[in-house]
Amino acid sequence: xxxxxxxxxxxxxxxxxxxxxxxxxxxxxxxxxxxxxxxxxxxxxxxxxxxxxxxxxxxxxxxxxxxxxxxxxxxxxxxxxxxxxxxxxxxxxxxxxxxxxxxxxxxxxxxxxxxxxxxxxxxxxxxxxxxxxxxxxxxxxxxxxxxxxxxxxxxxxxxxxxxxxxxxxxxxxxxxxxxxxxxxxxxxxxxxxxxxxxxxxxxxxxxxxxxxxxxxxxxxxxxxxxxxxxxxxxxxxxxxxxxxxxxxxxxxxxxxxxxxxxxxxxxxxxxxxxxxxxxxxxxxxxxxxxxxxxxxxxxxxxxxxxxxxxxxxxxxxxxxxxxxxxxxxxxxxxxxxxxxxxxxxxxxxxxxxxxxxx
Ligand code: GLY
Numbered sequence: 001x002x003x004x005x006x007x008x009x010x011x012x013x014x015x016x017x018x019x020x021x022x023x024x025x026x027x028x029x030x031x032x033x034x035x036x037x038x039x040x041x042x043x044x045x046x047x048x049x050x051x052x053x054x055x056x057x058x059x060x061x062x063x064x065x066x067x068x069x070x071x072x073x074x075x076x077x078x079x080x081x082x083x084x085x086x087x088x089x090x091x092x093x094x095x096x097x098x099x100x101x102x103x104x105x106x107x108x109x110x111x112x113x114x115x116x117x118x119x120x121x122x123x124x125x126x127x128x129x130x131x132x133x134x135x136x137x138x139x140x141x142x143x144x145x146x147x148x149x150x151x152x153x154x155x156x157x158x159x160x161x162x163x164x165x166x167x168x169x170x171x172x173x174x175x176x177x178x179x180x181x182x183x184x185x186x187x188x189x190x191x192x193x194x195x196x197x198x199x200x201x202x203x204x205x206x207x208x209x210x211x212x213x214x215x216x217x218x219x220x221x222x223x224x225x226x227x228x229x230x231x232x233x234x235x236x237x238x239x240x241x242x243x244x245x246x247x248x249x250x251x252x253x254x255x256x257x258x259x260x261x262x263x264x265x266x267x268x269x270x271x272x273x274x275x276x277x278x279x280x281x282x283x284x285x286x287x288x289x290x291x292x293x294x295x296x297x298x299x300x301x302x303x304x305x306x307x308x309x310x311x312x313x314x315x316x317x318x319x320x321x322x323x324x325x326x327x328x329x330x331x332x333x334x335x336x337x338x339x340x341x342x343x344x345x346x347x348x349x350x351x352x353x354x355x356x357x358x
Contacts (some may be wrong), residue, residue: 001203003210004134006218007156014136014160014210017203021124021163021217025057028122030097035059035120039085040093041108043068046126046269049169052099055124061097062088066107073107073143075151081111089113092116095158101174102134103126105154109140113155120158127170129262131162132185132209133230137217147242147318154222162210162298164203173260179297180262181222183269184232185209186293187336188216193289198296219348228338232329237261237268239315243307256304266294272330275342275350281332290331309358311353313344 003014015023028035032307038061044129046052047065064084085096096119098108105123112121125135141152170178182205187193189212197205213230220342240256241264273290276282294301317326328341352358 001207003214005214007221016207018165020161024124024161027159029058032095036093036134037090038097039090040097040099044260046100050219073103077107078111080118085115092119095115095122098123101130105130106141110142112154113140113153113330119246122159123157124161126166128167129181131206133181135160136213141150144235162206177260177262180265180299181295182209183297185212187331188212188307195292195296225302229329233265233269233272233338235316235328237265239312241314243311251325266299267301267303274306276330276344278350283343288337307356309348309356312351
């Protein structure tokens with residue numbers, strides 16, 4: 001199953017399904033017949049999978065490993081990669097292949113975007129989060145000590161392959177991470193929001209999410225408006241992650257310090273529904289639908305205990321999408337859309353209603 005991401009000047013395909021990794025070589029050869037060399041970038045845990053050893057390319061290639069976790073998403077990894085590209089003789093007509101989850105596609109996409117002012121990149125995405133979100137849409141980047149994803153580019157890949165067989169070795173935390181992101185798609189796209197996605201086969205779920213993301217990206221590649229809907233549930237989700245990081249740095253072992261991105265987004269979706277209800281944008285039935293979808297994906301919309309509403313509000317005010325006011329992506333009569341200038345008092349009241357301390 002292919003989904004085209006119709007961006008200009010170069011639309012590209014997302015190839016979805018079990019075993020699609022086997023199409024990598026032929027697709028790269030067809031797209032880049034003049035490429036003479038490739039660098040494959042992955043992580044140790046991916047490189048030790050049996051299917052990885054069976055991957056081949058017809059052009060000469062070398063494999064570079066990068067580290068795990070958010071700590072590896074930094075300028076040092078970019079320098080290491082670019083210097084490896086030089087050492088391996090990669091020219092502007094060649095290709096970089098990222099094999100892994102969202103961290104790998106973000107970092108490798110950024111290195112490819114700036115190496116020789118831009119070399120083609122292809123992603124073979126191996127996590128649910130990567131397949132339905134991070135690998136598609138051209139957001140590349142790294143973190144700074146001051147915050148996540150603060151440096152990067154919009155640079156579209158040449159091709160994305162989402163082989164659903166590679167998901168079979170994901171641990172439960174990685175599934176929860178992807179499912180939190182998947183839950184938001186039940187409220188995006190043209191279909192009436194419903195629990196239908198819960199009953200679909202994995203390939204169909206991935207296809208549905210990719211098709212929605214492709215349509216949104218094609219309509220607003222650089223996130224000047226509509227693309228913000230992809231951040232449904234993320235304003236509070238990111239704030240929970242930021243507060244969790246701060247608490248962890250202070251030595252706290254509170255549950256929030258170990259939450260996965262998707263778990264934080266799940267809470268963010270439950271919160272966004274309650275906020276929209278409080279603002280009169282949706283009715284109770286729609287709030288219940290949010291809860292049913294989260295529950296169906298095995299996720300909780302409950303705010304972890306002992307969080308301060310004021311600290312969460314402060315973190316949300318610093319969100320990249322905020323443009324100096326309090327911006328949320330909220331459900332409403334016209335579907336999910338960005339809403340600027342939300343009254344902080346309503347936000348605080350909603351958080352406290354969910355059990356936050358003042
Ligand atoms: N992950 C949200 C976006 O790609 O815009």
